[in-house]
Amino acid sequence: MKCSNLKKHFIRLSLSICVLIIQGCQQEKSNFYEATTTNQETLREGEYTDTLANGKLIRKAIYKGGRLWEIIEQKDSSGKNLESGSFQKGNGILNIYAPTGKLYARQSMQGGVAHGNTEILDTAGNTIAILEYHHGVLSQAQIIGSHIEKDGKTKNVNFDTKETDKIILQFKAGNSNALYQSLLGEFKKQENPTTFKKYLDFLKELYGELKEYKMETYNLVKHAQLGEGAEVLYLCRFAYCRGAIAMKFFRENDQFKLADFSIQAEPYTPIIQITRIGNPIMENLKAGNYNEIYNNASERFKNTTPKNQFDATIEKLRQLGNITSFQLYQHQVGLAQGKIVVVMIYEVNIGTKENYFEISMTEQSNNKFILEGIQLLK
Secondary structure (H helix, E strand, O other), X not given: OOOOOOOOOOOEEOOOOOOEOOOOOOOOOOOOOOXXXXXXXXXXXXXXXXXXXXXXXXXXXXXXXXXXXXXXXXXXXXXXXXXXXXOEOOEEEEEEEOOOXXXXXXXXXXXXXXXXXXXXXXXXXXXXXEXXXXXXXXXXXXXXXXXXXXXXXXXXXXXXXXXXXXXXXXXXXXXXXXXXXXXXXXXXXXXXXXXXXXXXHHHHHHHOOEEEEEEEEEEEEEXXXXXXXXXXXXXXXXXXXXXXXXXXXXXXXXXXXXXXXXXXXXXXXXXXXXXHXXXXXXXHHHHOOHHHHHHOOOHHHHHHOOHHHHHHHHHHHHHHOOEEEEEEEEEEEXXXXXXXXXXEEEXXXXXXXXXXXXXXXXXXXXXXXXXXXXXXXX
């Protein structure tokens, strides 16, 4: 999979950790439910029920290892049953709805994650974007247009994009105090100014200073708990690489506050600090040092993945063949409870076939990270 030109396509990773985790607001990320995004600490297994803020059921589903596997039932806010599409046992086309029951997207799924094309629709049922996923990774998107945008001017929208430019300028200036004050109150409850500054400093170390930026697109969204908001995407040039910054805003006390943001470098960008974190795991996989991987993993990893289960997974890996090469494909950096979290996807050649590994690691001390999760993406 080769990198797309970011002037035409935005690239953003859908992985196992949101950049800014808002507790109690993980059931719905936007107008639709993203089956590819779960919190590492609350990895879903078995039957789960998602509800609106008023307690009404919106979806009951079965998960396997955090991946969406079966839709038992799906309803809109009035209780009307909704069709799930051809989705079965983690595969097929999944219909995704807004709480009102309006069809929001048709998502191609494989193995419980988005794979292939996802068609995004506006309220009139028109296609406004085609997203291309590769085993849960959003690799590129074609923005066709939206009923809320025309000739670059917004129509009937109460969201002023000039406010987002203020945020991006604060980020460019490295003004962590101003950025922290712009955050949604729910986030401030979990991260203090010190941990937030540490996170921003780490991002600057990885990508360098923000040199140039340009707003690419934005979309209005709704959240069951947070209400109405907007997603904004900026194409960026950093000192060390090119990429994008995606931000989410939600209304708080009649003002839009920053609720979530993520930096995404172009695929295959060899960020040295990231490869230093993930490459030792991949080297041990390649060399067959499986016990060393397990013994050095976090206690949380060992509790959720007993040794016999880990060995069974490794045996399946052995049957595929030997790892001949690997390279960092994509990554994302997050902040959770004061700790920096790095999720990496490696492109791996096993025998003659191309595969992908996802690795999650959490900061234990400065420049030291511990394994929290690893899985082969099929």
